[in-house]
Amino acid sequence: MxxxxxxxxxxxxxxxxxxxxxxxxxxxxxxxxxxxxxxxxxxxxxxxxxxxxxxxxxxxxxxxxxxxxxxxxxxxxxxxxxxxxxxxxxxxxxxxxxxxxxxxxxxxxxxxxxxxxxxxxxxxxxxxxxxxxxxxxxxxxxxxxxxxxxxxxxxxxxxxxxxxxxxxxxxxxxxxxxxRGSLNARIAVEGRQGHVAYPDRADNPVHRLMDVLSELRARTLDAGTEWFEPSSLQVTSIDVGNAAHNVIPQEAGARLNIRFNDAHRGEELASWIRDVCARHGTGCRAEIAISGExxxxxxxxxxxxxxxxxxxxxxxxxxxxxxxxxxxxxxxxxxxxxxxxxxxxxxxxxxxxxxxxxxxxxxxxxxxxxxxxxxx
Incomplete structure (x- = not known):
């Protein structure tokens, strides 16, 4: 050979x-x-x-x-x-x-x-x-x-x-x-479907999802460490699946990834995401997977x-x-x-x-x- x-x-x-x-x-x-x-x-x-x-x-x-x-x-x-x-x-x-x-x-x-x-x-x-x-x-x-x-x-x-x-x-x-470590999250917000002309009779999950993502994006995770560049949160998908212009949808979802440096542990970031979701109502939940520290x-x-x-x-x-x-x-x-x-x-x-x-x-x-x- x-x-x-x-x-x-x-x-x-x-x-x-x-x-x-x-x-x-x-x-x-x-x-x-x-x-x-x-x-x-x-x-x-x-x-x-x-x-x-x-x-x-x-x-x-x-x-x-x-x-x-x-x-x-x-x-x-x-x-x-x-x-x-x-x-x-x-x-x-x-x-x-x-x-x-x-x-x-x-x-x-x-x-x-x-x-x-x-x-x-x-x-x-x-x-x-x-x-x-x-x-x-x-x-x-x-x-x-x-x-x-x-x-x-x-x-x-x-x-x-x-x-x-x-x-x-x-x-x-x-x-x-x-x-860097890697964390993937899927955020789902449950609302109440309704006619756009009667928003008081519905609960728009898209608006709450936007609020959740805005709060997550507003945080500067860190300024970098000795060997690493700053950690980065990137929203990779926003999904509603609503084909109608005049209907407030029942659910909205988003996916995001955080590539994080050694200033963080994955579970610390996961807890932060869950806390943010909890502040935006009981119908907001996050599924999180940490693929590496x-x-x-x-x-x-x-x-x-x-x-x-x-x-x-x-x-x-x-x-x-x-x-x-x-x-x-x-x-x-x-x-x-x-x-x-x-x-x-x-x-x-x-x-x-x-x-x-x-x-x-x-x-x-x-x-x-x-x-x-x-x-x-």
Missing amino acids: DLSALALARDLLRCPSVTPRDAGAQAVLADALERLGFTVTLLPFGPEPIHNLYARLGTGGPHLCFAGHTDVVPEGMTASWSSDPFAGDVRDGLLYGRGACDMKGGIAAFVAAVARLLAQRPLRGSVSLLITGDEEGPARHGTREVLEWMRAHGEAPDFCLLGEPTNPRELGEVIKIGR AFVTEPGSAVTRLVESVAAITGRTPRLDTGGGTSDARFISTMFPVAEFGLVGASMHQVDEHVSLANLAALDDIYLDFMQRFGL
Whole structure:
């Protein structure tokens, strides 16, 4: 089996592992890891089930864990692609395919780096992989459940490197050391339907919903913190479903999202939203889901070594950042320190997703250099 980054990436791309399907992707990865001497544990969770795996090589310290996901988002209209999205085609120095940069390319680069290290000398310490098939989906039966399994089995890495595509345009721009929290809320206001000419005989829920949203929007949540920009509340939908001009509707609803920094906890914000709703009548209620808390990994020796590795290979000193959406780092951070660094993500989730072969090879070099600096 060819364990180069390009060969392994192409093998993974040929598996159409659109969440929640695995389509053989983790079998490809498990085979590669077992050939390198890893002990691979398959961890299916949930009713589907979702495919996950945990693999470890070595028993001592230091212990570095690499995390990632083999699932991908849907390819969309295949006819819009310049080639089959699951063929792993190479053209003009680019590797094409759904998941090329998010994030099968990153997984392939890490495994290739481990193979190169083992070809040079015996491993010092331990290296492991936490791989899920549920990152792009609901994330209920993926990393969170693998972490619980790790806790129960005494697996406690010193540091975790998540291989998400962190770079906007060029390799070496950004290392993510944290992520904002995310809260989703659906607000429903129950009124009393009636004729618009007789408003005294009705209770207009749209007006009360507007008052609720105005009060929520009026609050400045914070001015930002050391590592985070200001928290942001965004109304994403207002729904009434009223087709008549002369009818006051029975119910009105809205959806909103708050991306919050480490000045807040999700439940604190949820309580605030519920309190605001309560002030606007018994018919106003909120359904709230917190998909992740804000976290930051304070820069220490591992992050410093990662910065040094990126700079040594790319010639760029990456900035430490906490922006963007959520990732499985929100779960990992509850158990051990984690930072994220991977490929350029400019084409992720798009038609003709791709990664340059030069960047794929450079990421392989960065991961190898980081493992050596980490003490492996």
